[in-house]
Amino acid sequence: MKTTSHPAAPARGRSAGATPPPEDARPAGRGPRQPLRRKIADQATAYGFLIGGLLCFILFSWYPAVRSLIIAFQKYTPGSDPEWVGTANFTRVFQDPEFTAAWRNTLTFTVLALVIGFAIPFVMALVLNELRHAKAFFRVVVYLPVMIPPVVSALLWKWFYDPGAGLANEVLGFLHLPTSNWTNGADTALVSLVIVATWANMGGTVLIYLAALQGIPGELYEAAELDGASVWQRVRHVTIPQTRFIILMLMLLQVIATMQVFTEPFVITGGGPENSTVTVLYLIYKYAFLYNDFGGASALSVMLLLVLSAFSGLYLRLTRTD
Numbered sequence: 001m002k003t004t005s006h007p008a009a010p011a012r013g014r015s016a017g018a019t020p021p022p023e024d025a026r027p028a029g030r031g032p033r034q035p036l037r038r039k040i041a042d043q044a045t046a047y048g049f050l051i052g053g054l055l056c057f058i059l060f061s062w063y064p065a066v067r068s069l070i071i072a073f074q075k076y077t078p079g080s081d082p083e084w085v086g087t088a089n090f091t092r093v094f095q096d097p098e099f100t101a102a103w104r105n106t107l108t109f110t111v112l113a114l115v116i117g118f119a120i121p122f123v124m125a126l127v128l129n130e131l132r133h134a135k136a137f138f139r140v141v142v143y144l145p146v147m148i149p150p151v152v153s154a155l156l157w158k159w160f161y162d163p164g165a166g167l168a169n170e171v172l173g174f175l176h177l178p179t180s181n182w183t184n185g186a187d188t189a190l191v192s193l194v195i196v197a198t199w200a201n202m203g204g205t206v207l208i209y210l211a212a213l214q215g216i217p218g219e220l221y222e223a224a225e226l227d228g229a230s231v232w233q234r235v236r237h238v239t240i241p242q243t244r245f246i247i248l249m250l251m252l253l254q255v256i257a258t259m260q261v262f263t264e265p266f267v268i269t270g271g272g273p274e275n276s277t278v279t280v281l282y283l284i285y286k287y288a289f290l291y292n293d294f295g296g297a298s299a300l301s302v303m304l305l306l307v308l309s310a311f312s313g314l315y316l317r318l319t320r321t322d
Contacts, residue, residue, distance in 0.1 A: 065305075072298035089299040093287075099300075101275045102283040106259055109190060109197075109279065113258040117198035118251060124202070125209030126235065139210070143203035150200065154267035157196045158183070161268070183269050186276040193264040193277055201257070205250055212246040213239065245318075252315045256308055280304050 072089055074082040093099055128138055145153065160167050161182035169179040183189045216239065224234045240247070262281040265271055271278040271286070278286075280300060288297035 068298045068301050071294055072302045074295055076294045076298075077292050078294075085295070089295040090303075093296050093299050093303075096296075098275060098278055098283055098286075102278045102280045105190060105275075105277060106261070106279045106281075109194060109261055110255055110258045112191060112194040113197060113254060114251065116194055117202060117258075118254060120198060121202040121205040122209055122247070125206050125213055126239070128206070128210055129213045139207065142206050145200050146203035148200070150263045151267055153200045154196065154264055157199075157264075158268045161192055183277075184273060186274045189269055189273060189277050193261075193268065196264050196268065197258070197261060205254075208246065208250065209243070212243045216242045248318065249315065252311055252318070256311050256315070259304070259308060259311075 071082070073084060073086055075085045075088070076082040124142060128135065128142070131138065148156075161184075163169060163179070163181055163184050166182070168182060172179050180188055182192045220238045220242070221234060224238055229237065260281050261279050262285065265277045265279055265282045266285070269277040271282055281304070284297045284300045284304070287293045287300060
């Protein structure tokens with residue numbers, strides 16, 4: 001009698017000759033560990049991309065800062081060996097009449113920039129936020145001065161302020177208004193430079209304010225309108241409280257930037273008239289490249305660094321998150 005063979009029942013568990021499932025069919029997270037050699041190669045590749053930026057940062061930022069700190073305590077002129085003089089450079093700089101004028105002008109410029117250049121961008125952002133048409137066009141128009149090179153912008157304003165054939169006095173004369181000496185007058189030169197700096201740099205500030213305004217919930221304004229709040233009351237009780245952090249941060253950044261003003265005095269007025277527009281950074285330039293006194297220039301740089309570090313520390317303190 002012929003017997004029929006039946007297939008054997010599958011054994012429990014994996015048989016000795018069974019082939020393992022492919023790696024991509026295995027559950028996620030159970031694959032073999034990445035070899036140590038590949039991890040090291042990935043890390044080396046990442047640091048290889050970073051090393052160029054780190055070298056540039058060390059070479060053009062940290063090294064000049066440390067070198068300037070050392071030269072501040074030395075008598076150093078090009079072509080001669082440096083001589084250690086201690087705090088003599090600081091004492092000599094303190095006794096310079098231009099030192100007091102430079103710090104006074106810098107602080108005055110900073111205050112005027114906060115009064116003039118801080119309120120105008122906020123008001124312009126409020127206006128742009130209320131526009132219903134052509135928002136993109138006016139954003140480009142507002143930001144356009146930022147895209148102009150600073151030296152070109154300063155040269156344009158130098159021609160604009162020319163007391164002879166400048167456009168400013170031509171417009172005032174056409175309107176039968178009194179003309180001004182602008183940058184040629186000791187009492188008007190610094191204010192004229194503040195206007196230039198405000199025009200050239202307010203575009204970025206306006207866009208930051210505009211982004212902050214668009215992040216305010218509309219329900220707050222609707223509730224204020226239902227309570228009968230006027231436009232000024234909505235700005236005072238809704239807009240300013242909701243953007244106070246951005247306002248404070250931009251204020252600190254503007255103080256740090258305006259205390260380093262250099263392009264406008266250098267290009268437009270040359271520090272004049274009567275040293276009325278000499279700033280700390282412009283005085284550093286004069287010590288280094290006009291007087292060949294790199295020790296005095298470095299001493300001034302250290303003083304400015306300490307002042308800016310205080311504001312930078314306050315900025316980092318306020319922006320620190322837990």
